[in-house]
Amino acid sequence: MTIKHLFPVSKKDVAQKGEEHPIMSLRREMDSMFDTFFRGFGFEPVEGAFPAFNPKIDVTDTEKDIRVYAELPGIDEKDIDVSMSKDSLTIRGEKKEESETKDKDYHRIERSYGSFSRTIHLPVEVDTDKIDAQLKKGVLTITLPKSVKAVEDTKKIQVKVE
Amino acid sequence: MKELQEKTQDKAEHTRERRLYTPAVDIIERKDDILLIADMPGVDENGLDITVDKRDLTIYGKVEAEIPANHTLVSSEYGIGDYQRAFTLSDAVDTEKIQATIKNGVLRLVLPKADAAMARKIPVTAGV
Numbered sequence: 001m002t003i004k005h006l007f008p009v010s011k012k013d014v015a016q017k018g019e020e021h022p023i024m025s026l027r028r029e030m031d032s033m034f035d036t037f038f039r040g041f042g043f044e045p046v047e048g049a050f051p052a053f054n055p056k057i058d059v060t061d062t063e064k065d066i067r068v069y070a071e072l073p074g075i076d077e078k079d080i081d082v083s084m085s086k087d088s089l090t091i092r093g094e095k096k097e098e099s100e101t102k103d104k105d106y107h108r109i110e111r112s113y114g115s116f117s118r119t120i121h122l123p124v125e126v127d128t129d130k131i132d133a134q135l136k137k138g139v140l141t142i143t144l145p146k147s148v149k150a151v152e153d154t155k156k157i158q159v160k161v162e
Numbered sequence: 163m164k165e166l167q168e169k170t171q172d173k174a175e176h177t178r179e180r181r182l183y184t185p186a187v188d189i190i191e192r193k194d195d196i197l198l199i200a201d202m203p204g205v206d207e208n209g210l211d212i213t214v215d216k217r218d219l220t221i222y223g224k225v226e227a228e229i230p231a232n233h234t235l236v237s238s239e240y241g242i243g244d245y246q247r248a249f250t251l252s253d254a255v256d257t258e259k260i261q262a263t264i265k266n267g268v269l270r271l272v273l274p275k276a277d278a279a280m281a282r283k284i285p286v287t288a289g290v
Contacts, residue, residue, distance in 0.1 A: 057240075139204050
């Protein structure tokens with residue numbers, strides 16, 4: 001545990017805030033706090049010269065469902081663990097390093113490896129029994145149907161003209 | 163590494179209105195070949211285009227947009243776009259025997275070293 005783990009927001013996070021929506025930056029900050037919190041428990045590999053793998057995530061929303069897309073290149077489905085608890089979705093896994101080559105000499109290393117854990121807080125209630133996760137071409141797509149209640153609770157507000 | 167050098171990208175215009183990303187690569191030299199591994203999530207064998215023009219190796223990966231039209235993107239850390247990266251190969255690579263495989267969005271390119279580039283032991287015969 002190095003000194004930077006004591007601070008939930010890194011300089012990098014602060015620098016990004018100017019460009020994005022306040023809600024997004026809050027979400028990012030929350031994620032970063034979670035990541036920082038879990039780091040002390042051994043979910044992350046020992047930090048060395050190489051940056052640990054951290055998947056990039058996109059989230060889309062429709063009336064009926066929320067879809068979470070995570071870029072997980074080179075990871076087998078058996079190394080991915082998706083879990084849902086109350087209002088947050090967690091994707092955990094490990095990206096394993098090449099180990100088959102013995103007589104090797106690295107010339108360039110840009111890809112990163114290691115364990116990762118990402119937690120996404122969902123703004124609405126989802127039907128946890130109908131969550132579907134599919135891994136295709138290194139992209140994990142998780143479809144979370146909104147619960148009947150959440151869909152019904154959505155009210156359309158009429159805009160009146162005076 | 164002289165066998166494989168990154169080529170500065172030329173400003174060629176693409177007909178597809180897509181963002182272009184540079185995939186992260188690992189380059190590993192082994193005894194008989196050079197292994198290039200590139201992370202290209204969202205690409206499969208149908209979207210991959212690898213060309214060798216003389217000594218220029220270009221990797222192009224096409225990503226089919228998977229976000230349906232009626233979906234609103236609420237959070238985005240990666241954009242949808244294609245991948246491209248180019249390298250210049252030296253004579254030490256046998257361009258005829260390059261092999262490519264892609265699995266789970268990871269491309270593995272095996273670039274065999276040309277026979278001439280392989281270290282060879284020269285038998286010395288005693289002179290008369």
